[in-house]
Amino acid sequence: MTARRPTLRDIAEALGLSVNTVSRALAGKSDISARTRRLVEAEAQRIGYVPNTLARSLVLGSAMTLGLVITTPSNPFYAQLIHGVEVQGRKHGYSMLLLVTDESEDIEKGAVESLLRAAVDGVLAVPVQGGADPWQRLGTAGIPLVLVNRDLPAGRHDFVGIDYEQGAYDATVHAIGAGARRIWMLEEDLPITTIAGRIAGFRRAMTEAGLPVPDEAVRSVPTRRHESAALPWQPEESYVVAQEIVDRADRPDAVLVGNDYFALGLYRALAERGLRVPDDVLVLGYGDFPFSGFLTPPLTSVRLPAYEVGASAVDLLVERVRNRSSAPAQKRLLRPDLVVRPSSTLVTS
Amino acid sequence: MTARRPTLRDIAEALGLSVNTVSRALAGKSDISARTRRLVEAEAQRIGYVPNTLARSLVLGSAMTLGLVITTPSNPFYAQLIHGVEVQGRKHGYSMLLLVTDESEDIEKGAVESLLRAAVDGVLAVPVQGGADPWQRLGTAGIPLVLVNRDLPAGRHDFVGIDYEQGAYDATVHAIGAGARRIWMLEEDLPITTIAGRIAGFRRAMTEAGLPVPDEAVRSVPTRRHESAALPWQPEESYVVAQEIVDRADRPDAVLVGNDYFALGLYRALAERGLRVPDDVLVLGYGDFPFSGFLTPPLTSVRLPAYEVGASAVDLLVERVRNRSSAPAQKRLLRPDLVVRPSSTLVTS
């Protein structure tokens, strides 16, 4: 039943050959007669031989495996990223070891240890950000690392991400062009570069247009970072914050939200006050989630090339793995594009 | 720079000990003096020794790795499932090798080969369904397999999934209770058990209530299964089908959709005809996606315990890995629950 897994040795003994000859025959190397090769292949087929990657990796010094460390797969953006990484990695012949950190620095530290032990060839990671940098250990161990989506301050790591600043800038410029003057942002309360980038882009656009950015214009939505694994709370949280906003006398005439879930909470709060989108308030999302184009009204949003980020990061990582030169850190920023829909389009009749 | 990775041998030579002594010292085994143990641990720390899992796995015959095969991570359900599997797997000390099939039988066959080569201890898989059963190869190789979410007809595999039939039954009963009589379904055009289960539950509820189920009541939304990796097309596809439905003379007074994306397309088609939800048509979703509670109107939907399915599947798999008895296949069905929201609630004033 649970018969031992067949090895090269089984084939060798059955055919009266040496193990090495069998190995070379199956690997398609020279110094093997056509007859022997045929025999070996037939026997391998017959007993269902499958090479053992562990042993192979041990002697070759490479497991053809990449580590992929994600904070949470439930985020649609990361879900697509995972997809891109897996597909592109497979193209290069690599397998994916998936680790989830749940935004916890402790788990992240453990993940680094796991990757070191597993002797992966390279690592793609979305860092938790905030505390120390556990990723340097990979560097000293000689394992290439490419950070994805979030960069770390040191700046010494390779990085592939999205120009969040530009995306927010474009969205803000668009809102201004649509006539908005008092524009506010709704952002999650996390110390990560993606959020900082969006706020910077927002400020830049406002400043260039000569519009003021009062302190209250950047509202933070309280996060429950470590409480729950999934993300369904995001609309609720933004709803609470949005309720407070819509009641104010200096209510904004446009709101940029950090992700499209937030737009849902905002939509609800606005609807409850009888405020219409876009007539009374423009709403601009970020991420262009699959549902965004089908909301009422359809939501203008910044589309993020998640899949492409994953694929590009893999390409860079594989390049690093192949020629282990200590080239200077490379930073790749993919550009998002604004998808304009009715939530930000005033029908000027 | 790219110094060779330190091994047990490095520690042994530095301390004038044998490799085996070092191994036993670090493993916390007996027959090692306290003094030696301290020395070994200190030296290991100093040179940054990390055990090599490959070598370890080779001799122990177990890599402490599980394979996870998913059709597409972009589906919110699978995203959460992945999350549950990873977290629960880690609790048991296992790493996750992630493979994505994109609903392709060819890729799936390749995935099985990869898993065999990688010598994983067990496999969790969402099978593509439709053609042959490539998973039997794992069985003959002695690798435990637990199918997740979709079962295969043979019935010989372990399986952990959701009682889709019950979920659809509950939703249908609820719709009937809300006064609906002409109830239709909108389902993806795929030959998979999850969809068949939903249709069966729908039919059962209708039959029990003495309501007819004409052929046209089960509408299929054309799928683009292999065309595109992501899923954002789902609302569009359902929108097209829904347009045809709302124009009919025998328009249904309630519609059950196969997933909440479909509800978006339906909402739009209804709104364009000036039909109101729930007043003119009740809408019931499936999956309870994160956005569903925040649509206008909030969508009644069947909530699926995706995370729990993943965790439960891991538990079963780990049990199979530990005691490799050839026990009969086990089938676990987790029960979904209906989340009632305004889209199916007639306000009888």
Next chain:
DNA sequence: GCATCTTCCATTAACGTTAATGTCCGCGAC
């Protein structure tokens, strides 16, 4: 004081694979 038991470590072998050498044999060249 000799046998016996512990304690603590070394030696050997094994996991399954690949790379580097060795070896035998037949054949053509001169």
Next chain:
DNA sequence: GTCGCGGACATTAACGTTAATGGAAGATGC
């Protein structure tokens, strides 16, 4: 006839770890 050469295989070693066995020195028993 001998030399050299290349084809086709075998032998040996290595990857880094763990398990099984071996053995030397000191402690203990009487």
